[in-house]
Amino acid sequence: MNKPVELATLTGAEAVVEMLKAHGVEVVFGLCGDTSLPLYDALARLGSIRHILTRDERHAAYMADGYARLSGRVGVCEGPSGGGATYILPGLVEANESSIPVLAINTDVSVSSRGKFTLTELDQRSLMKPLTKWNAVLDRSADIPRTFRKAFEAMTTGRPGAAHIALPFDVQNGPVERAEVWADPTLGRFPSRRVAPDPSLVELAARLLRKARQPLFICGGGVVLSGAETELLSLAELLCAPVATTISGKGSVDERCAHSVGVVGSNGGTPETRAIVDAADVIVFVGCRAGSVTTERWRHPQAGKARIIHIDVDPAVPGANYKVDVPLVGDARLCLSSLSEALEGYRREGDLSPVEAKKRAKFDKFEALARSDDTPIKPERVVFELQKNLDGDAIVVADPGTPCPYLSAYYVVKGTGRRYFSNRAHGALGYALAASIGAHVARPKVKTVAVMGDGSFGMCVGELETAVRLRLPITFVVISNAVYGWIKAGQKTGYEGRYFSVDFGVTDHARVAEAFGVKSWRVFDPGKLGAVLKEAISLPGPTLVDVVCQPLHEARAPVSEWVA
Numbered sequence: 375m376n377k378p379v380e381l382a383t384l385t386g387a388e389a390v391v392e393m394l395k396a397h398g399v400e401v402v403f404g405l406c407g408d409t410s411l412p413l414y415d416a417l418a419r420l421g422s423i424r425h426i427l428t429r430d431e432r433h434a435a436y437m438a439d440g441y442a443r444l445s446g447r448v449g450v451c452e453g454p455s456g457g458g459a460t461y462i463l464p465g466l467v468e469a470n471e472s473s474i475p476v477l478a479i480n481t482d483v484s485v486s487s488r489g490k491f492t493l494t495e496l497d498q499r500s501l502m503k504p505l506t507k508w509n510a511v512l513d514r515s516a517d518i519p520r521t522f523r524k525a526f527e528a529m530t531t532g533r534p535g536a537a538h539i540a541l542p543f544d545v546q547n548g549p550v551e552r553a554e555v556w557a558d559p560t561l562g563r564f565p566s567r568r569v570a571p572d573p574s575l576v577e578l579a580a581r582l583l584r585k586a587r588q589p590l591f592i593c594g595g596g597v598v599l600s601g602a603e604t605e606l607l608s609l610a611e612l613l614c615a616p617v618a619t620t621i622s623g624k625g626s627v628d629e630r631c632a633h634s635v636g637v638v639g640s641n642g643g644t645p646e647t648r649a650i651v652d653a654a655d656v657i658v659f660v661g662c663r664a665g666s667v668t669t670e671r672w673r674h675p676q677a678g679k680a681r682i683i684h685i686d687v688d689p690a691v692p693g694a695n696y697k698v699d700v701p702l703v704g705d706a707r708l709c710l711s712s713l714s715e716a717l718e719g720y721r722r723e724g725d726l727s728p729v730e731a732k733k734r735a736k737f738d739k740f741e742a743l744a745r746s747d748d749t750p751i752k753p754e755r756v757v758f759e760l761q762k763n764l765d766g767d768a769i770v771v772a773d774p775g776t777p778c779p780y781l782s783a784y785y786v787v788k789g790t791g792r793r794y795f796s797n798r799a800h801g802a803l804g805y806a807l808a809a810s811i812g813a814h815v816a817r818p819k820v821k822t823v824a825v826m827g828d829g830s831f832g833m834c835v836g837e838l839e840t841a842v843r844l845r846l847p848i849t850f851v852v853i854s855n856a857v858y859g860w861i862k863a864g865q866k867t868g869y870e871g872r873y874f875s876v877d878f879g880v881t882d883h884a885r886v887a888e889a890f891g892v893k894s895w896r897v898f899d900p901g902k903l904g905a906v907l908k909e910a911i912s913l914p915g916p917t918l919v920d921v922v923c924q925p926l927h928e929a930r931a932p933v934s935e936w937v938a
């Protein structure tokens with residue numbers, strides 16, 4: 375029970391709420407528990423922070439992640455001790471590895487109950503340490519203000535990431551001096567406290583770019599995170615350079631523009647986009663880890679074939695995968711604008727028509743399949759009909775399986791900034807539904823769509839209740855094929871079609887969703903898909919379209935090959 379407190383002091387739980395407010399937090403996603411009762415009472419009494427009750431903590435973290443990606447603010451989620459901590463973990467890991475600032479608070483057993491086999495007791499410090507950018511277990515209520523200040527600073531400066539705070543029951547009830555409750559509100563948004571690159575390295579990079587015959591940008595999530603889209607386009611124009619992206623980098627450049635190559639790599643890239651990478655003699659990676667997927671296991675670009683300039687806010691990234699000619703460590707926006715300044719007076723005469731020709735070839739192949747009336751419905755048709763029926767400002771969230779590679783390759787992002795995303799760090803199935811809820815909360819005026827496989831549906835279906843309870847006008851699209859299709863396709867290409875334990879039973883996802891109160895359709899006929907999507911997208915509440923789709927092992931691979 376909360377004891378009466380003196381005016382100059384707050385309870386620990388009240389101080390937590392005030393510290394969140396001081397950092398500009400407006401919404402918290404989470405799920406209640408015994409150890410969280412003081413925190414819930416403080417949230418109820420102190421008002422102003424909206425609490426979105428979720429149906430499991432994993433999805434609370436995914437919602438916070440989607441919210442952060444769209445709002446530019448720290449996403450906050452919470453859960454109780456024990457299972458609440460182990461369940462919140464997957465979402466925190468994804469956010470941390472994807473450089474998204476998410477703060478998870480798990481309440482905990484009392485400090486005074488530690489080591490007594492107390493129900494739900496767990497070593498939260500050790501559990502979270504390797505998987506977050508920063509974490510702490512509170513032992514005294516007096517430490518609450520500085521612990522929260524440190525968490526926000528860690529999450530939003532440098533490479534953004536996730537933080538975790540364990541908040542014991544008795545710490546929530548102890549006293550905190552009101553005067554200690556203060557914050558720098560700019561740390562509630564990201565990136566905060568941007569850092570500029572070393573000017574001598576900027577000069578070196580500019581010198582290399584002046585000599586480039588065919589420069590190319592490969593942009594990861596860092597461009598959108600930094601809000602560096604304008605600076606990127608100016609530099610690309612100056613150099614007459616094509617701009618390719620990773621999946622997380624979609625939104626770095628308007629994909630309709632002449633500079634845009636689209637997505638490269640083994641999950642969304644095509645032979646045409648690969649050819650553009652292979653043609654470059656100077657590659658500028660921007661906010662991109664040059665990981666296995668983007669580079670098709672470090673084969674495109676081939677080591678030593680192109681000179682490399684690598685821009686990243688994390689000093690550990692340049693040089694991790696390629697011998698780098700110039701590492702530029704700093705905020706992407708500041709690095710790109712410094713490079714433009716260093717290139718003042720220079721303009722490369724170039725020709726983007728080969729890029730245009732490759733893009734045309736890629737989309738010609740796509741459109742031939744997208745217009746097919748074959749059943750089961752081809753994945754290309756789903757992308758095509760979605761593209762036709764969505765406004766350019768819509769937000770699309772894709773799960774792994776069929777959705778991510780097909781949408782990454784062929785869904786054209788019109789405009790810049792975050793309009794399309796997927797969980798590219800760990801690629802856990804069942805992310806998109808919850809992340810779309812967070813995204814919608816952050817940007818309620820635009821249409822949000824989540825596209826998932828039926829494997830993913832099985833892992834997130836419970837949150838349909840949340841969408842119905844909150845009457846969220848999100849459209850969920852299920853690619854229904856009764857198989858873990860991506861893996862079956864891997865068995866086809868890599869193991870001579872020895873299919874093993876990848877097929878599961880058919881579910882009518884529309885009927886399941888109807889039972890939750892979601893207006894739903896099950897579509898077999900490709901000719902009807904467009905009209906159904908149009909209606910589903912236009913309705914004011916949650917809708918679900920279950921599309922009976924061709925499985926990946928029978929489809930034309932959207933990717934150059936399957937690589938692990």
Ligand SMILES: Cc1ncc(C[n+]2csc(CCOP(=O)(O)OP(=O)(O)O)c2C)c(N)n1
Nearest residue numbers: 775776801802803827828829830858859860
């Ligand atoms: C939590 C989790 N477990 C396993 C995997 C490995 N995995 C990657 S894709 C995939 C199959 C996806 O199946 P589904 O969602 O039905 O989509 P489909 O590939 O059939 O379109 C699996 C099992 C994963 N990504 N995440």
